[in-house]
Amino acid sequence: MARATTTRADILDSAVRLFAAHGFRGTSLQDIATDAGCSKASLLYHFTNKDAILTELLAPVGPEFAELEGRLAGLRGEEAARAAVTGLVDLSLRFRLQVKILLQDVDALINRPELPAADHIVERLTEALSGRSDAPQARVWAWMAMLGIILTSASECVIPEETLRAELTRGALRTLGLPTG
Amino acid sequence: MARATTTRADILDSAVRLFAAHGFRGTSLQDIATDAGCSKASLLYHFTNKDAILTELLAPVGPEFAELEGRLAGLRGEEAARAAVTGLVDLSLRFRLQVKILLQDVDALINRPELPAADHIVERLTEALSGRSDAPQARVWAWMAMLGIILTSASECVIPEETLRAELTRGALRTLGLPTG
DNA sequence: ACCTTAGCTGACCGATCGGCCAGTAATTGA
DNA sequence: TCAATTACTGGCCGATCGGTCAGCTAAGGT
Structure with missing residues (x-):
């Protein structure tokens, strides 16, 4: 039986917060490891590479999006449009942190002094x-x-x-x- | 009299296209220099650092935005809202490449296979x-x-x-x- | 003819990055 | 008791990054 460690979950938790706060490129493996309270090497023991962390964070979004698309395929006209809107609202609210990751780099640029x-x-x-x-x-x-x-x-x-x-x-x-x- | 060189303009032209295509962080000084047909050192002769290039690219947006804000300050209600909308549309279309820079990092993430x-x-x-x-x-x-x-x-x-x-x-x-x- | 200056370059630097690896400590099933 | 596996770590690596610097070249002014 495997020991009940929480390191892997801690890493994911730290990663999603740091990615949302500073963007994917703006967050280093060391940043995540420090925040999660483990070494960078331990982080790469649980995940093959940096990208794998983001992949796992975004993984649940894909199937849900596909399901929405499938639902829309059976509808037409105004009914389809309404289903798309309510579906998009629902997805956006349920995966807010993930969306915030996408937005972070935009924020960093929008908050420049020239803008x-x-x-x-x-x-x-x-x-x-x-x-x-x-x-x-x-x-x-x-x-x-x-x-x-x-x-x-x-x-x-x-x-x-x-x-x-x-x-x-x-x-x-x-x-x-x-x-x- | 100074020689009529186009290097500085070439650099700005290359930078705005590469930033729009791969994002600010995704574009290195070497990338810009290669595209502009000069050395990285020449690039840093014309601009104090990488950030100065982006600053110069975004510079014209700030004052125009400020002018729009000033115009809105003198209006109220529906009139203000209409002026804001037409002003925003105008600015967005006139500075499309600049906006595309802001959007690039989002695109890079949205186009991931999981999404x-x-x-x-x-x-x-x-x-x-x-x-x-x-x-x-x-x-x-x-x-x-x-x-x-x-x-x-x-x-x-x-x-x-x-x-x-x-x-x-x-x-x-x-x-x-x-x-x- | 000569000096100054603008424009440009190759070579190099320190820092940081993602990632690798040998090794260790602890838990586990046999 | 002991070998095997899991969880983890410090130290290191090559690559790449932004940025510096001494020096070269050619154009202009005088």
Whole structure:
């Protein structure tokens, strides 16, 4: 019988927190080992290499995502769209730490002194929507609109610029609950 | 009179493309120098260090963002929200390469084999919205909704989960142009 | 013709990285 | 009791990183 050690679980716990805090590349094996209270060599005894740790952390996401895709295949039109939205919301909330790993490197760059804090724009948007900056739904919509605009513009390169400009504006206004007139 | 050399401009041109393709950390000084057709030492003759290159690339974004914030300060309510949206769309499209730098590390992680390609869900959403997968506005809205959900969920940690779940769903449905019933 | 300077380079440096390996201590089943 | 296995470690390795430096070359001003 194997001894009831918690080292392996400790490593995974430390890794997911450090990856989420400093990014995958920004976290060294020594960082993880120190945080987990073991040696770097012990870490590489439990995992073949650094990548294997990330792989194991992301492993549960894949099948769940595939299941959602399978569910969508049997649906059409508005029903499919609604299922996709609720499924994505559910997955995003259940794997928040994993998503935060993906986001970390973006944060590190967005918080550079040459760039303005994105929070300022979100704050303005939230105030504009609610008059008060602490209304939860206004904050969520403001974040969604801002991230939707900024990140979609970088991902969608095949669409003509004018079309993209018009549709990004329409989509964001609708996200905020404003008429697209 | 100084000689009309293009090395400095070549370096900036190579850097922005390589940063956008492989991320800041994923691009070495040697990579940039090779692409620009000069030595690494020459690169460090024109720029004090690696960070200075990124700083210069991001420099034009800051003032423009600040100007947008200033414009928003003089507006209220729906007018402010509309100005924020059109301003954000404009900035995002004008600094697409810079935004792509921020996004690159996310792409590198999202394209791991354990994670499903996000494009699949976008494809399903687009089909659900339009019946045809090549309708430009449907693709844009699908991307906006997906990125809005996933990334907002990681950014908004203070809001109670149930509120977040409800508002993410409402916001995404509105982005897609669907009733939030 | 000569000096200054801008532009550029190869060689090198210390630090840090992921990863390897021989060896050790402790627990286990026989 | 003892060999085998598990868990773990310190020390080391090669590679790569960002960055430095002395020195070369050629263009310009005088």
